[in-house]
Amino acid sequence: MAIKFSQFTVGSSTSDIDYLVGYKNTDNIQIPVGLVGTNTTYGISTAQSGSNETITLTGSDSSTDVITITAGSDISLTDDGAGNGFTIASTVVGDTYTIGTSTNGSSVDVNLDAAAGADSNITLTPVGGITITQAADVITIDSTAVNGTVTSVGTSTTALTALTLSGTVTTSGTLDLAKTGGAAGQYIDGATGAWTNLPASGVTSVDETTPGTSTGIPIVVNPTAGNVLVQSMAYAGGANIGHVPSGGSAGKYLDGAAGAWTTLPAGDIYTLQAGTKVGSSVPINLDAATGTDSVVSLTEGTGITLTQTSATEITIDGSAGTTVIKDQFTGNNSTTAFPLSVTPTAAANLNIFISGVYQNSVDSGGTANYTVSGTTLTFVTAPPTTAANGIEVVITQ
Numbered sequence: 001m002a003i004k005f006s007q008f009t010v011g012s013s014t015s016d017i018d019y020l021v022g023y024k025n026t027d028n029i030q031i032p033v034g035l036v037g038t039n040t041t042y043g044i045s046t047a048q049s050g051s052n053e054t055i056t057l058t059g060s061d062s063s064t065d066v067i068t069i070t071a072g073s074d075i076s077l078t079d080d081g082a083g084n085g086f087t088i089a090s091t092v093v094g095d096t097y098t099i100g101t102s103t104n105g106s107s108v109d110v111n112l113d114a115a116a117g118a119d120s121n122i123t124l125t126p127v128g129g130i131t132i133t134q135a136a137d138v139i140t141i142d143s144t145a146v147n148g149t150v151t152s153v154g155t156s157t158t159a160l161t162a163l164t165l166s167g168t169v170t171t172s173g174t175l176d177l178a179k180t181g182g183a184a185g186q187y188i189d190g191a192t193g194a195w196t197n198l199p200a201s202g203v204t205s206v207d208e209t210t211p212g213t214s215t216g217i218p219i220v221v222n223p224t225a226g227n228v229l230v231q232s233m234a235y236a237g238g239a240n241i242g243h244v245p246s247g248g249s250a251g252k253y254l255d256g257a258a259g260a261w262t263t264l265p266a267g268d269i270y271t272l273q274a275g276t277k278v279g280s281s282v283p284i285n286l287d288a289a290t291g292t293d294s295v296v297s298l299t300e301g302t303g304i305t306l307t308q309t310s311a312t313e314i315t316i317d318g319s320a321g322t323t324v325i326k327d328q329f330t331g332n333n334s335t336t337a338f339p340l341s342v343t344p345t346a347a348a349n350l351n352i353f354i355s356g357v358y359q360n361s362v363d364s365g366g367t368a369n370y371t372v373s374g375t376t377l378t379f380v381t382a383p384p385t386t387a388a389n390g391i392e393v394v395i396t397q
Contacts, residue, residue, distance in 0.1 A: 037065035046086050048079040053086045101134045108134040235259050277308045284314075323395065329391040340375045344395050347372045351394040354383050 026091040042058045043119045046053060049068065050130045057065040069206035079086045097120075098113040106125060114122040114178075117378075124139065126132045129140045182188070182195045189196040235242040237259025244254065247261045256264045262351055287293040298314065300306050307315040331354065345348060349354045350372065362368050370379045 045083040046079055047083060048077075048086075053076065053077040053079060099137075101137050101139055102163050106132070108132050110137050110139075129342050140247075163365065192381045248360050273311045274314050277306065279365075280306070282306045282308045282314055301320045325395040325397070326387035327393045327395065329393070330388050331391050332384035333385045334383045338377045338379075338391070338393070340377055340393065342395060342397065344372050345397060349396050349397070350377070353392045355386050355390050 018236040042057045045056050045058070047056065051071045053069040053071075055067040055069065057067075059065075066112075070078060074091045076089045077086055078089065084363075095117040096115040098115075100111045100113060102109045102111065107123050107125045110122040111174065112122070113118070118279040124132050133142075135139045187196050187198060188194070188197045201240050233242040234245040235254070237255065237257050245261070246261070248254065249261070249262050252261045253264060254260075268288040271289075273285045273287065275285055280300040281297045284296045284298060286296070288294070298306055307317070309315050325342055327338075331375050347361060347368070347370070349362070350370075352370065360369060366381065370377060377393060
């Protein structure tokens with residue numbers, strides 16, 4: 001049953017109040033006023049606790065909470081002594097190293113002597129043709145290859161069958177390795193070792209008689225002396241390359257497959273008209289001057305209205321929106337059916353208040369408290385006697 005606030009006695013202090021009353025579903029809940037306290041404020045302070053630090057929260061109600069901050073490895077926590085904070089610092093300290101050397105057979109050890117941490121050792125080991133020696137803190141790396149000097153390799157014109165030079169070779173003077181038999185306009189062929197005539201000077205023709213594919217590398221003519229004739233083939237389509245063939249004109253394009261000039265296809269002209277609305281759709285007619293006509297339909301969506309106002313005009317209106325209607329009635333503790341001014345979409349679209357108290361649509365057992373049929377609202381139990389217009393029904397459409 002709904003209770004009016006006018007039925008309660010007004011108190012002047014908390015001593016006049018025994019309980020606070022709340023509602024859950026159709027049941028009321030009584031809360032002793034002593035359980036409702038005032039806000040609690042807290043003060044914060046810090047203190048050293050061994051190697052750790054404590055943070056204390058002291059409430060205005062004399063309650064306290066303590067949080068302990070524990071120092072981890074290589075970390076120190078130091079309170080400021082006034083209880084206003086603490087410092088977090090790292091205790092890690094770097095190391096220093098002294099470098100030294102020592103002989104280890106044919107190798108040399110490089111020793112890293114740590115002042116506080118672990119020492120380290122690096123060994124330098126020689127490979128073929130290399131020696132490594134150590135004196136004090138100086139390491140010397142030498143090559144064991146034999147050094148020599150070639151003072152003369154014959155003075156006659158007799159050809160050498162082989163010449164092998166190893167180690168470090170220093171040359172001076174003129175080293176003549178010329179092969180006899182050469183003449184002006186000849187060179188020694190690197191493959192055959194024979195004197196070969198140089199090609200004739202100049203390029204007389206670069207003629208591609210068979211169409212080929214492009215490699216992306218331009219034609220290079222070298223040397224440029226003399227007359228040079230460069231010819232190209234007409235483009236023949238596909239992957240071939242060549243110059244643009246003759247025969248082009250306005251309204252034509254070069255066909256990539258055939259390599260031939262082809263006339264562009266003629267275009268069509270369309271007339272756009274709106275047809276008569278059928279159901280929820282308005283047809284749009286594309287009337288081709290010479291080709292095939294086409295039709296595209298515009299269809300109404302949710303909350304949209306289409307109107308064909310003329311052959312060239314379609315009006316699009318939005319019909320969606322929210323309407324809120326309020327009906328008022330007076331309860332007499334006997335009437336259960338009340339006439340509404342509109343037909344609700346569903347009972348869920350109603351919000352009902354009796355004497356200012358909201359009415360749930362179902363009770364705690366899930367049974368409907370009221371139903372709607374057309375414009376008639378029917379309560380399962382007749383509303384109690386109310387003041388004029390004490391029943392408010394808010395309808396949302």
